[in-house]
Amino acid sequence: MSGFGSQDMSAPLQRVLMRRPGPSLMQADPARWHYGPTFDGAKAVYQYRAFAQLIEQSGTEIIWLDDEGDGLADAMFTHDPSLMSDHGAIILRMGKPLRADEPALHERAYAARQIPILGRIDAPGTVEGGDCVWLDARTLIVGRGVRTNQEGIDQLGALLAPHGVAVLGFDLPLWQGEEACLHLMSVISPLADDLALVFAPLLPAAFYQLLKARGIRLIEAPADEFHASNGLSLNVLPTRPGEVIMVEGFPATKAAMEAAGCTVSTFAADALCIACEGGPTCLTRPVLRRAA
Numbered sequence: 703m704s705g706f707g708s709q710d711m712s713a714p715l716q717r718v719l720m721r722r723p724g725p726s727l728m729q730a731d732p733a734r735w736h737y738g739p740t741f742d743g744a745k746a747v748y749q750y751r752a753f754a755q756l757i758e759q760s761g762t763e764i765i766w767l768d769d770e771g772d773g774l775a776d777a778m779f780t781h782d783p784s785l786m787s788d789h790g791a792i793i794l795r796m797g798k799p800l801r802a803d804e805p806a807l808h809e810r811a812y813a814a815r816q817i818p819i820l821g822r823i824d825a826p827g828t829v830e831g832g833d834c835v836w837l838d839a840r841t842l843i844v845g846r847g848v849r850t851n852q853e854g855i856d857q858l859g860a861l862l863a864p865h866g867v868a869v870l871g872f873d874l875p876l877w878q879g880e881e882a883c884l885h886l887m888s889v890i891s892p893l894a895d896d897l898a899l900v901f902a903p904l905l906p907a908a909f910y911q912l913l914k915a916r917g918i919r920l921i922e923a924p925a926d927e928f929h930a931s932n933g934l935s936l937n938v939l940p941t942r943p944g945e946v947i948m949v950e951g952f953p954a955t956k957a958a959m960e961a962a963g964c965t966v967s968t969f970a971a972d973a974l975c976i977a978c979e980g981g982p983t984c985l986t987r988p989v990l991r992r993a994a
């Protein structure tokens with residue numbers, strides 16, 4: 703079996719690209735990076751260890767990038783600078799200027815492991831991985847917003863069309879403004895082929911209707927926990943269908959997923975995820991998702 707490939711959001715996670723936070727995060731100026739009041743670099747590094755252990759316990763192989771002080775504090779959110787397809791990786795172009803140097807880190811990691819590059823998003827296009835959701839293996843949904851523009855969506859479409867994939871763009875709301883992070887994956891977490899956790903009030907309406915037309919069961923994220931967590935209560939990572947990892951402290955959201963048949967693991971992440979605006983899905987770039 704090849705060591706890469708993923709056109710699915712919840713099939714068993716077998717290989718993932720992750721970056722341990724270190725000096726770049728510890729020295730980050732929270733105002734410059736738009737980190738919230740619970741930001742504490744040393745605590746975030748500590749909290750990340752428990753998250754990495756959960757990934758290891760799931761049996762997933764981790765390809766590690768290391769933070770050796772390049773100043774790229776957000777680079778621990780490996781979900782965003784590249785996208786994986788069954789035909790190779792797509793090197794993206796970031797909408798957040800401070801993250802511009804991150805895609806090159808991913809490209810080097812893929813090259814070192816002989817993982818092919820299917821293509822790149824070029825200027826003026828921008829696409830961030832957090833805006834991309836595989837609805838099925840032939841349909842990629844992309845949120846058009848502050849981080850991802852129409853030029854980027856068109857380029858993604860041109861790269862994937864020869865492989866039988868349709869790329870459909872849907873407008874995201876502005877919500878908390880241009881500086882804040884709102885990706886499509888901030889308002890939906892697929893948990894299995896036919897199950898997703900959503901915050902419907904911020905979902906693109908036509909995407910909501912498409913999910914329903916596809917017969918996908920939607921768990922509504924409790925609004926109080928969504929707002930209290932700055933949306934991070936909803937950012938939930940499946941390591942296999944129905945087996946998920948979330949940030950601790952949101953019991954109603956957890957119970958809603960359990961009631962739908964999910965097994966939920968949690969880790970403490972006030973300094974890591976809530977403060978830095980990215981959860982378990984954002985901390986992982988799936989490289990291989992497939993039933994063994």
Ligand SMILES: NC(=O)NCCC[C@H](N)C(=O)O
Pocket residue numbers: 776779781782798801831832833882883885887888978979980981983984
């Ligand atoms: N996929 C995601 O939602 N990633 C979260 C990225 C958070 C990071 N602080 C950012 O603003 O890009």
